[in-house]
């Protein structure tokens with residue numbers, strides 16, 4: 001091959017590789033580095049002996065519920081794991097699927113309901129759905145399906161669910177590695193859904209009659225509301241699709257917003273898409289659950305290395321009362337820190353809700 005041709009080929013391979021997706025920039029830089037335990041945060045093992053724990057939520061009385069991906073909902077009472085599960089939810093565990101997110105009715109225990117998202121087999125196909133269970137004494141039983149027909153597969157099942165300050169249930173879904181679903185307003189994959197506590201569609205959802213609240217997501221993993229009411233979402237970026245890797249995101253949710261996947265990746269500054277707040281350019285940051293503690297957003301990172309899991313801490317600055325990660329981190333308003341221990345291999349467990357009155361251990365892990 002002539003040298004000039006070889007050089008041109010090398011240059012073209014080194015440049016932007018994706019002809020189908022518009023690749024933008026990082027909205028801001030987030031350095032990942034190890035630091036000592038942040039002041040006021042205790043990192044310790046709380047409960048052991050769980051199998052593939054996925055979600056941790058708290059009841060108003062301080063008890064906690066943990067989902068195990070094979071299908072068990074376990075209860076933690078005064079720091080001890082009850083030997084008998086609260087419920088078993090028949091789940092198709094495999095890859096990333098199974099029993100995933102949990103949520104508690106905002107008026108529990110007057111409304112004695114809990115919610116669970118799980119992968120299951122229905123009419124010969126794998127699908128995801130959210131169900132409601134009634135808690136009675138030491139057990140919980142199936143009450144009704146809240147939303148069904150969410151695409152399910154081995155990977156990219158989403159799975160995080162949580163009630164917002166508006167009393168509605170938010171559901172993060174994945175596009176099951178079929179990227180075009182994320183832009184299809186008739187498909188529940190790659191979306192953030194919003195439903196009433198009974199499974200209805202709120203009248204002020206952006207698409208009348210549809211549970212879809214925002215679209216263009218790849219695989220939502222974490223949901224957390226800042227005390228100001230702003231919803232933050234973590235989601236996984238590409239793992240080889242369109243020739244791209246990394247670009248994991250933290251997004252601030254806008255009603256009806258299009259978050260781009262698979263048309264755009266990173267911050268492109270186009271009116272029809274919502275740019276991420278943070279885009280992790282490196283490939284070692286698959287974000288999982290997110291939680292606020294004071295003004296800091298904690299982002300769990302199960303990571304590929306079982307000995308080095310942890311979470312990032314993003315200290316948020318404020319602008320007109322709204323939280324944001326500062327655009328000028330060199331001035332000290334973004335102070336990322338890494339947490340590097342205390343997590344089980346590949347476990348995306350992270351506190352969906354913080355224990356509001358007790359120590360910040362759960363939020364700090």
Ligand SMILES: [Ca+2]
Nearest residue numbers: 259260261266
């Ligand atoms: Ca995006």
